[in-house]
Amino acid sequence: MSDPILTLKGVHTDIGRYHILQGVELEVPRGGVTMLLGRNGVGKTTTLRTVMGLWRARAGQITFDGRDVTALPTAAIARAGIGFVPEDMGIFTDLTVEENLILAAASGPLSSDRLDRIFAAFPPLKTFWKSAAGNLSGGQKQMLSIARAMAEERRLYLIDEPTKGLAPAIVATMAAALRDLKAEGAAILLVEQNFAVARLLGDSCAVMDDGRVIWSGPMAELAADTALQERLMGLSLEAP
Amino acid sequence: MSAAPDHRPTFARAGLSDRLAPWLPLLLVPLLMVFGWLAIPSTSSWLTLTVSGLAMGMMIFLMASGLTLVFGLMDVINFGHGAFISLGAFVGVSVLLALASWTAAASLPLNLAALGLALVAAVLVTGTMGWLFERVIVRPVYGAHLKQILVTMGGLIVAEQLILVIWGPAQIFITRPEMLKGAVTFAGAALEKYRLVAVALGLIVFLAMRLVLRHSRIGLIVRAGVQNGEMVQALGYRLRLVFIGTFVAGSALAGLGGVMWGLYDEVITADMGASLMVLVFIVVIIGGLGSVEGCFLGALLVGLVQNYAAFLEPKLAMVSNIALLVAVLMWRPEGMMAVVKSK
Numbered sequence: 001m002s003d004p005i006l007t008l009k010g011v012h013t014d015i016g017r018y019h020i021l022q023g024v025e026l027e028v029p030r031g032g033v034t035m036l037l038g039r040n041g042v043g044k045t046t047t048l049r050t051v052m053g054l055w056r057a058r059a060g061q062i063t064f065d066g067r068d069v070t071a072l073p074t075a076a077i078a079r080a081g082i083g084f085v086p087e088d089m090g091i092f093t094d095l096t097v098e099e100n101l102i103l104a105a106a107s108g109p110l111s112s113d114r115l116d117r118i119f120a121a122f123p124p125l126k127t128f129w130k131s132a133a134g135n136l137s138g139g140q141k142q143m144l145s146i147a148r149a150m151a152e153e154r155r156l157y158l159i160d161e162p163t164k165g166l167a168p169a170i171v172a173t174m175a176a177a178l179r180d181l182k183a184e185g186a187a188i189l190l191v192e193q194n195f196a197v198a199r200l201l202g203d204s205c206a207v208m209d210d211g212r213v214i215w216s217g218p219m220a221e222l223a224a225d226t227a228l229q230e231r232l233m234g235l236s237l238e239a240p
Numbered sequence: 241m242s243a244a245p246d247h248r249p250t251f252a253r254a255g256l257s258d259r260l261a262p263w264l265p266l267l268l269v270p271l272l273m274v275f276g277w278l279a280i281p282s283t284s285s286w287l288t289l290t291v292s293g294l295a296m297g298m299m300i301f302l303m304a305s306g307l308t309l310v311f312g313l314m315d316v317i318n319f320g321h322g323a324f325i326s327l328g329a330f331v332g333v334s335v336l337l338a339l340a341s342w343t344a345a346a347s348l349p350l351n352l353a354a355l356g357l358a359l360v361a362a363v364l365v366t367g368t369m370g371w372l373f374e375r376v377i378v379r380p381v382y383g384a385h386l387k388q389i390l391v392t393m394g395g396l397i398v399a400e401q402l403i404l405v406i407w408g409p410a411q412i413f414i415t416r417p418e419m420l421k422g423a424v425t426f427a428g429a430a431l432e433k434y435r436l437v438a439v440a441l442g443l444i445v446f447l448a449m450r451l452v453l454r455h456s457r458i459g460l461i462v463r464a465g466v467q468n469g470e471m472v473q474a475l476g477y478r479l480r481l482v483f484i485g486t487f488v489a490g491s492a493l494a495g496l497g498g499v500m501w502g503l504y505d506e507v508i509t510a511d512m513g514a515s516l517m518v519l520v521f522i523v524v525i526i527g528g529l530g531s532v533e534g535c536f537l538g539a540l541l542v543g544l545v546q547n548y549a550a551f552l553e554p555k556l557a558m559v560s561n562i563a564l565l566v567a568v569l570m571w572r573p574e575g576m577m578a579v580v581k582s583k
Contacts, residue, residue: 052474078476090471092464094579103460106476148475 005030005156005187006051011060013043013050020046022211023060028156033178033188035198035219038208039233044191045087047208048158051189052084053077065155079106083149087160087191091141093134097125100133100144104151118147121177139170146177157181157188163197175200199223207232265576269540276548287429289547295435297543298442299504302497303516304523304535305449306490312466312530312579314483316378317385320392321494321520322513323399327369328362328495329502329512330407333414335361336503343417351417355437355503362495369399370491374484396514403510411509414502438500445493446536453532462486466530466579522561526568528575537576538568 006028013021021043028034036044049055051062053074062070069077078084092100101110101118119126122143128136133144142162149157162178163171175197182188182201192198198205202219215222215232222228273290280286307321335358336343342354377395381387415421416434423430453459461482465472473479494513501516502508523542527534542561549560556563568576 054470054474073478074470074473075476075478078474084474086471086474090468090474092467092471094467095460095464099460099464102457103464103472103477104475 003030004028005065006189007061007063008047008051009061009063011047011050011062012058013046013055014058015046015055020211021050021057024050024208024211024213026206026213026216028187028189029204030187031182031185032203033182033190033201035202035205036189036191036208037195037198037205037222037233042208043211044208045160046211048084048086048160048189048191051077051158052082081153081155083152083154083157085145085149085157085159085162087164089141089145091133091136091144093132095133096130097133097136097144098129100148101125101151104148107152110151114151117180118150121150121180122147122173139166139173142166142170142174143177146174150181154186157186157190159188160191161193162190163192163194171197209233265534265537268576269537269544272541272544272548276544279552280548284427284429285551287427288431289551290544291429291431291435291439293544293547294540295432295438295442295504295543296546297540298439298446299497299500300516300519300523300542301442301536301539302445302500303494304520304527304539305445305532306486306493307520308524308527308530308532308535309462309466309486310483310490311524313462313469313479313486314382315385316382317388318378318392319389319517320373320377320395320399321490322515322517323373323396324366324370324491324494325498325501325513325516326403326508326510327399327513328366328498329508330403330412330510331365331495332358332362332499333412333502333508334407336414336417337412343415346418348419351419355417355420359496359499362499363492366495366498367488367492370488371484373491374487378487400510400514407510411507413507415506416503420503434503438504441500445496446532449532458482458485463579519561522565526565526575528572528578530579531575531577534575534577534579541568 004027006026008024008026011021011024012019024043024047026036026047036047038044046055050057051064053069053072057070060070061068064077064080064082067080069080072080092103095103101115105111105114124136124140125143125147128140133141136144146159146162149159159178162174166174171194178188178190178201190198190201192201199219204217205219205222206213206216207222208214209232215228222232276290277283277286280289303321303325307318310316310318336354339354339357342350345351373395377391378388381391420434420437423432424436425431453463461472461477461479465479465482469479498513501512505512519542523535523538526541527536527538541564545560545564546557550557572578
């Protein structure tokens with residue numbers, strides 16, 4: 001893993017009085033999907049939000065593409081080339097699908113081939129182009145949320161649980177869209193509870209527990225080793 | 241695996257009330273007018289009262305529109321907003337007094353030019369003051385409502401006292417420009433010219449705001465920011481700059497409203513802003529925090545209710561707006577067109 005696109009060194013983040021991240025060490029290689037795994041409440045979402053500057057790291061250093069972004073404002077971090085898909089999707093429900101995507105292309109008008117790619121990946125967005133995003137179903141909102149991150153050229157995507165609460169058919173659409181993103185050469189840091197999806201998409205993997213990364217390595221290695229999974233995540237992830 | 245059973249989902253047809261619900265607030269203003277027409281025996285008095293209610297509503301809308309966006313966008317409660325109303329009125333009236341020869345001339349272009357210059361001066365001064373106010377008073381207290389209330393109240397007191405220092409303690413009387421005095425007669429009703437100007441100006445500002453909010457990128461950012469400011473930043477926009485811009489524009493509009501109100505009352509005092517804030521807060525709350533459209537409708541309702549009530553039952557006029565506030569909140573606790581969901 002030489003020259004990673006994103007590096008976290010000894011990152012500590014507090015939320016109120018709680019010490020959530022306790023020295024996170026993480027490297028996300030250029031290209032490919034890095035899975036961020038772990039039980040609920042171990043700091044996966046906080047890690048993504050800290051990278052975006054939505055929570056501030058109290059200590060440690062975050063480097064994106066060779067540049068220290070630890071203290072940059074959120075908008076500058078986004079403009080450096082990081083697309084963010086939060087766990088709650090962050091859809092602007094009063095705006096139309098179109099307006100959501102226009103906003104997402106922050107550095108200029110939405111280019112038509114990007115739009116074609118978005119429509120190809122998520123046909124429902126074309127159907128509901130002019131309707132309020134608040135009227136979309138949960139799966140369609142998730143599509144819009146990912147489409148928004150795709151509206152501009154990004155070098156890294158931070159995506160938080162894109163398949164949470166979605167019907168299996170839509171999970172497959174999501175997985176296909178993420179695979180397309182990966183094929184474009186962008187790096188993706190993906191938080192995912194669905195181990196089947198994780199195994200399908202992940203190239204490398206980092207497992208968190210108690211605010212630290214406790215294991216990192218190739219996804220295939222973790223996927224092949226049930227005992228390791230059980231030790232790291234405290235439960236068997238294989239389907240019974 | 242066997243094939244899934246043939247399943248044809250259908251949408252239940254929404255009932256009439258469900259389909260009407262989003263549009264109901266829009267119907268309230270015409271409904272209220274019809275009610276007024278039925279309740280008020282003479283059509284000409286009804287017309288006079290309606291125009292005067294609309295004029296009052298438009299002026300309150302000018303003052304309130306900035307406040308609702310500031311609250312929606314940054315969750316900042318600004319009790320100091322009234323300072324900009326007073327300051328705008330004093331600056332505008334000073335300009336009008338200095339241009340006395342223009343306002344006294346029986347020439348509509350000269351009169352309107354004087355009024356226009358007064359409005360521009362008020363907007364420039366209150367806009368600049370808004371920028372300073374945000375920088376010095378509001379910025380240190382983001383995210384702390386109690387501190388915001390206390391410190392912006394303090395800012396209001398300081399601003400009022402500064403007005404007394406600069407313009408002196410006496411109230412200032414001002415007459416309207418020559419051609420805007422008096423009334424035109426329409427269908428037997430006397431309609432004050434100045435009120436018609438106020439209605440026109442309010443409509444222009446409202447339509448311009450809508451145009452900006454609906455059809456420009458900056459408007460999209462403001463509307464999205466009211467809903468989810470964090471995500472707007474995560475898309476790469478500097479929300480702070482947008483917020484400062486909104487604060488400045490809101491302060492400038494309050495100043496504009498202040499000049500218009502000063503000429504409407506024909507007298508200005510340093511505490512006029514603070515007393516108008518009661519109406520402004522009522523409008524912002526019944527309109528729904530963060531909604532310019534709601535604010536517009538709320539302002540018209542407040543203006544009409546106050547004027548009708550003053551005619552029909554003068555004693556009730558004092559409480560009519562509070563009654564309106566209570567009624568709207570019982571019907572829609574988050575205001576007519578809430579954008580910001582309660583947290």
